[in-house]
Amino acid sequence: MDGCIRVRGLTKVYERGAGVAPAVDGIDLDVxxxxxxxxxxxxxxxxxxxxxxILGFVAPTSGQVTVFGLTPRATVAAGRVSAVLQxxxxxxxxxxxxxxxxxxxxxxxxxxxxxxxxxxxxxGLSGRKVRACSGGEQQRLRFALALLADPDLLLLDExxxxxxxxxxxxxxxxxxxxxxxGRTIVFATHYLQEAEDFAPRTVLLAGGRIVxxxxxxxxxxxxxxxxxxxxxxxxxxxxxVDRLAARPDVHTATADADRxxxxxxxxxxxxxxxxxxLGGRDLEIEAASLETAFLRLTGTGTGTGAGTxxxxxxxxxxxxxxxx
Amino acid sequence: xxxxxxxxxxxxIRRDPxxxxxxxxxxxxxxxxxxxxxxxxxxxxxxxxxxxxVMIAMAAYGAVTATTSIGGSAALERMQGWGRQLGLTPxxxxxxxxxxxxxxxxxxxxxxxLIYAIGAASGARAPWPVWVVSAAVLLVxxxxxxxxxxxxxxxxxxxxxVGAAGGSLVILSFLGNIFIPLGGWQLTVARFTPxxxxxxxxxxxxxxxxxxxxxxxxxxxxxxxxxxxNVTVWTVVFATLAVVLVRRGRSRQ
Numbered sequence: 001m002d003g004c005i006r007v008r009g010l011t012k013v014y015e016r017g018a019g020v021a022p023a024v025d026g027i028d029l030d031v032x033x034x035x036x037x038x039x040x041x042x043x044x045x046x047x048x049x050x051x052x053x054i055l056g057f058v059a060p061t062s063g064q065v066t067v068f069g070l071t072p073r074a075t076v077a078a079g080r081v082s083a084v085l086q087x088x089x090x091x092x093x094x095x096x097x098x099x100x101x102x103x104x105x106x107x108x109x110x111x112x113x114x115x116x117x118x119x120x121x122x123x124g125l126s127g128r129k130v131r132a133c134s135g136g137e138q139q140r141l142r143f144a145l146a147l148l149a150d151p152d153l154l155l156l157d158e159x160x161x162x163x164x165x166x167x168x169x170x171x172x173x174x175x176x177x178x179x180x181x182g183r184t185i186v187f188a189t190h191y192l193q194e195a196e197d198f199a200p201r202t203v204l205l206a207g208g209r210i211v212x213x214x215x216x217x218x219x220x221x222x223x224x225x226x227x228x229x230x231x232x233x234x235x236x237x238x239x240x241v242d243r244l245a246a247r248p249d250v251h252t253a254t255a256d257a258d259r260x261x262x263x264x265x266x267x268x269x270x271x272x273x274x275x276x277x278l279g280g281r282d283l284e285i286e287a288a289s290l291e292t293a294f295l296r297l298t299g300t301g302t303g304t305g306a307g308t309x310x311x312x313x314x315x316x317x318x319x320x321x322x323x324x
Numbered sequence: 325x326x327x328x329x330x331x332x333x334x335x336x337i338r339r340d341p342x343x344x345x346x347x348x349x350x351x352x353x354x355x356x357x358x359x360x361x362x363x364x365x366x367x368x369x370x371x372x373x374x375x376x377x378v379m380i381a382m383a384a385y386g387a388v389t390a391t392t393s394i395g396g397s398a399a400l401e402r403m404q405g406w407g408r409q410l411g412l413t414p415x416x417x418x419x420x421x422x423x424x425x426x427x428x429x430x431x432x433x434x435x436x437x438l439i440y441a442i443g444a445a446s447g448a449r450a451p452w453p454v455w456v457v458s459a460a461v462l463l464v465x466x467x468x469x470x471x472x473x474x475x476x477x478x479x480x481x482x483x484x485x486v487g488a489a490g491g492s493l494v495i496l497s498f499l500g501n502i503f504i505p506l507g508g509w510q511l512t513v514a515r516f517t518p519x520x521x522x523x524x525x526x527x528x529x530x531x532x533x534x535x536x537x538x539x540x541x542x543x544x545x546x547x548x549x550x551x552x553x554n555v556t557v558w559t560v561v562f563a564t565l566a567v568v569l570v571r572r573g574r575s576r577q
Binding site for chain 1: 326327328329332335336339340401404405406408409410411412413414415416419
């Protein structure tokens with residue numbers, strides 16, 4: 001099968017002063033035509049850098065990217081890929097309609113600009129200056145510009161950043177319509193909800209690496225674990241931690257004096273074991289919020305800053321790969 | 325060339341009267357004050373007159389103001405994300421450069437056309453080939469200053485800096501023998517400044533290759549290689565700096 005995106009061993013290192021931190025650290029990724037994939041990860045996970053390399057804006061330090069079997073720049077020149085970028089990029093003194101007209105003029109046979117503006121929910125705003133548009137309207141204009149390419153592959157870099165709830169609703173409704181036309185869509189987001197609502201497949205990025213890649217509901221089920229807390233007499237606690245940590249449904253088990261904290265996908269079984277065999281008391285079970293679980297999954301939950309997240313990310317993949 | 329883009333570029337400039345005021349309105353005003361009105365305007369310069377000499381100078385100032393402004397704003401636009409937006413389209417870099425170069429030439433033609441028209445109506449005098457040749461040299465030579473605008477835009481990354489680059493042309497015009505005829509040591513210094521060669525070549529059809537000595541109104545001969553060398557050296561300097569800055573901007577992305 002002719003793949004849409006094929007990424008092998010992709011690495012990008014930005015050299016900033018003395019410190020050298022890989023923004024992307026060895027990514028392998030295949031996306032088939034027609035797929036809708038969420039690239040989920042916190043800020044600094046390498047989402048934007050990955051998208052920039054798929055578009056050919058940034059040259060990889062090592063590794064390969066092909067899109068429809070071509071180099072990224074050749075695919076862009078052929079009008080087969082387009083994108084909604086995160087920042088800037090519009091001429092504020094043009095109107096919405098003029099901006100669309102200008103971008104359309106770079107393609108050999110673009111769809112009618114009026115129809116595309118309507119698709120992006122910009123009907124009636126054609127005569128408005130870009131500088132007078134809200135953030136959400138500007139973002140929908142970027143979306144319309146991407147549609148003028150009539151692309152087979154659409155990349156979206158945090159497309160709803162800065163939008164209000166209503167703006168998001170309109171945006172994702174327009175995206176859903178595009179998806180039914182058979183376009184391949186890859187979007188970066190740090191909202192787990194957006195991945196759940198829209199993408200059948202989620203690729204989880206942290207510290208420049210892929211930490212999970214699979215059906216979104218599996219990634220979510222894994223992410224939506226529970227936290228079990230209990231007290232155990234201090235002389236037994238070491239053995240209890242070892243016993244729990246060995247279970248495949250336990251993500252982490254930690255102890256502090258006589259307090260035990262267990263992150264698990266199966267809180268019922270862990271609670272039963274604690275209360276029967278292991279002599280646990282004062283049991284509490286708490287559903288981890290999706291955000292908390294997501295932060296734990298991507299290795300930033302225990303970190304206090306960007307510096308530790310990259311290190312934590314490096315230890316995570318082995319634990320999580322098996323689930324995906 | 326992408327004509328839609330070119331047409332929209334012209335529309336953007338029409339909407340921004342400030343650029344056109346500094347590029348066309350102000351030098352036209354200068355010409356009326358310093359060229360058309362004074363008594364010395366009809367003093368002879370070879371087969372023409374001093375008004376013609378001033379007219380070419382003011383058109384030169386207007387033309388380079390236009391190209392500097394367009395070069396500078398093109399550099400800023402590309403850095404402020406429009407370059408990435410265009411990078412998503414099949415429009416190649418040289419396609420963008422062509423559109424901007426055509427825009428710069430068109431806008432540079434406005435002060436030249438306007439000031440020449442006012443000159444023709446108000447007493448600038450020279451044989452017709454002088455009008456044609458000087459206008460052509462003004463138009464072609466002004467492109468060098470689009471590079472000057474690009475350099476300032478890339479180096480300082482702000483609209484204020486590009487505005488200041490336009491202002492700096494006033495100083496370079498004084499130093500370049502444009503606004504007032506220089507003599508003595510001032511003329512010696514002027515020969516090394518960026519606008520000197522440009523305007524000297526544009527005036528050459530009128531002066532026959534000589535500079536006007538301000539005290540005596542006499543023409544002092546000047547060999548052709550001097551203004552040619554000036555233009556060549558400054559074009560190479562600007563082009564080199566522009567290439568270095570554009571490369572630096574790319575590697576920073």
